[in-house]
């Protein structure tokens with residue numbers, strides 16, 4: 001298994017809060033993996049540490065064999081790392097095409113080339129018919145696709161998706177799953193933070209579970225979601241034992 005991203009003992013403290021504590025993991029290249037955990041577990045902070053938006057207090061980050069610890073996000077983007085944000089903030093007055101072209105400009109200064117690239121990416125994520133609409137007109141589901149498209153336009157090798165399914169209804173989630181799977185099938189390594197477990201079970205080959213800043217489990221999703229430590233982290237202390245006593249297999 002080739003790894004694309006490796007964390008070694010990465011930690012981050014905010015004031016007295018240990019948001020991420022000595023996290024080590026190796027992300028396999030060419031696969032779709034997920035990072036799950038209860039609210040406030042440190043998932044978004046870990047993404048920021050991976051992509052250079054935050055600098056770790058301790059530990060190292062390696063991308064494709066290069067130590068990138070402390071490198072700024074722009075440098076990491078040029079290396080092939082892209083991330084989406086939980087709160088989508090497009091340039092509302094600009095068209096969908098122009099918003100996506102911002103990402104394409106990472107690799108070209110030529111406007112026509114960036115716009116052409118934007119159009120191709122828009123079709124890939126199902127925004128082809130909305131290219132000339134202002135981004136401010138998009139629904140929540142449309143904005144999520146736009147966020148994905150802006151990241152894809154940078155031609156990433158590693159795509160970090162921060163809750164791209166949050167706020168979508170079940171039909172919209174079902175419509176988005178093949179889009180995300182298609183990106184991975186084209187060879188992009190994907191790591192997704194996701195609370196929608198149906199999506200994690202459906203898409204991810206490997207899952208890491210973060211709770212209170214620490215990795216508490218990893219493995220195939222079906223096994224991880226049965227892990228008593230994971231059930232405890234989500235549902236509270238003693239839950240796994242109570243479920244077992246009630247005869248409900250966790």
Ligand SMILES: Nc1ncnc2c1ncn2[C@@H]1O[C@H](COP(=O)(O)OP(=O)(O)OP(=O)(O)O)[C@@H](O)[C@H]1O
Nearest residue numbers: 014015017019037038039040041042043044045046
């Ligand atoms: N810039 C910051 N300054 C201070 N505290 C922060 C900062 N960013 C995050 N935190 C805190 O660090 C902890 C981890 O936050 P983080 O957003 O990484 O969790 P998360 O797992 O992504 O949560 P959620 O699933 O709710 O998005 C939380 O207690 C949060 O309040």
